[in-house]
Amino acid sequence: MKTNLDRGPWASSGVETIRPDVHRIPLPLPNDGLRAVNVYVLEDGDDLILIDGGWAISESLRALEVGLAALGHDLGEVSHILVTHVHRDHYTQAVELRRLVGSRVYLGAGERPGLDMLDEVRTDVPVTSLDTLRRAGADQLAERLLREMDWSGFEASVWEKPDHWLRPGVVQFERHALRVVPTPGHTRGHVVYLDEERGLLFSGDHVLPHITPSIGFELTTSGRPLADYLDSLHLITTFADAELLPAHGPAGGSAHARATELLEHHETRLEDTLNVLGRRASDAFTAARDLMWTRHEVPFAELNAFNQMLAVNETAAHLDVLAERGQLAVEIVAGVKRYARTDGIGVRDVR
Structure with a gap:
């Protein structure tokens, strides 16, 4: 769950050179959780390549300008922006830079259904996440979010399509192959960029050094988000190990080691989730309220409404994995998914 405050010096340290032609610039975010997003600058002949674009706010654009100037460059040299995923702290400033200087924007093809949905239904509410809440038995929380949250950041005008939809393979530039x-x-469309020659993994939010990313916060159906995430973590370990260059947190360390830690964390979390069910059938909302959250063990009631939504949806994802593994039985009762243990500790009849 990506709610931990991660306030180390990485968030305000200015330009950090990772390799002679690879640099990290942390850009500010307008919230109290994650203070910054790392944008990586790759010098490529006369051009600059960015990995992720940042959030389209004036403070972020100014920080990017200052960082590029410290490297002897300016915004007009940014020719390509490879975005890891469609969340606004990664994507929206890429779109703004295209408007300002003509940069070309790249995004994983798996993000297309979410952007298409904005075109088709013209909604400013992330419908799927709220629907997941309702299926989890959290109708009141869903209604509270509709009333209280500022959803303006999901306006369709903010989310123009990229120039290139990326599929598995290698993108070749003059000096860099990713x-x-x-x-x-x-x-569902998150991608990472692996620089095999330099041994660098630009991991976006997939592998983060100090926190676990939220799972399945989508504008459209996310399918089996946790199962997909665990498979994706395993996938990282099938490539040669690389230096971890995350979107949030300090750069450095083994990508394999951190991916393994995250896999172990989720196995522990799956066990905790199974244990809170006890002997009664339960929905994801009830289970989420019985769990502790973030690495600081914060009770559910102390989370704000938005993070409660992430917590409930993440619990639902863990329960679905347990059901997929045969450890839980599932039934939908009055539109709410209810889960019960199948190991003799819980009940089999979930009605």
């Missing part, structure tokens, strides 16, 4: 690896889970 392997596009689809890693669904955090979003």
Whole structure:
């Protein structure tokens, strides 16, 4: 769950050179959780390539200008922006830079259904996440979010289509070759970029050094987000190990080691989720309220409404994996999914 405050010096440290032609610039975010998003600058002949674009706010654009100037460059040299996923702290400034200087924007093809949905229904509400809440037995929370949250950031005008939809393969530039690896889970179209020559993994939100990303916060159906995420973590370990260059948190360390830690974390979380069910059938909302959240073990009641939504939806994803593994029985009662253990500790009849 990507709600932990991660306030290390990485968020305000200015330009960090990872390799002679690879640099990290943290850009500010307008919220109290994650303070910054890392944008990576790859020098490529006369051009600059960005990995992720940041959030389209004036403070972020100014920070990017200052960072590029420190490297002897300016915005007009940004020719290509490879975005890891469609969330607004990664995508929206890429679109703004295209308007300002003509940069070409790249995005994983798996994000297309979400952007198409905005075109088709012209909604400013992330419908699927709220529908998941309702199926989880959290109708009141869904209605509260509709009333209280500012959904203006989901206006269709903010989310223009990219210039290139990316599929698995290698994107070749003058000095850099980046392997596009689809890693669904955090979003269905999330991709990471692997620089095999330099041994660098631009991991976006898929592998983060200090926190676990939220799962399945989508504008359209996300299918089996946690199962996909676990498969995607395993996938990372099938490539040669690389230095981790995440979107949030300090750069460095083994991508394999952190992916393994995240897999172990989710196995523990699956066990915790199974245990809170006890002997009664339960919905995801009830289970989420019985779990603790973030690495600081925060009770559910102390989370704000938005993070409660992430917590409930993440619990639902864990329960669905347990059901897929045969450890839970599932039935839909009055539109709500209810789960019960099948190991003799819980009840089999979930009605």
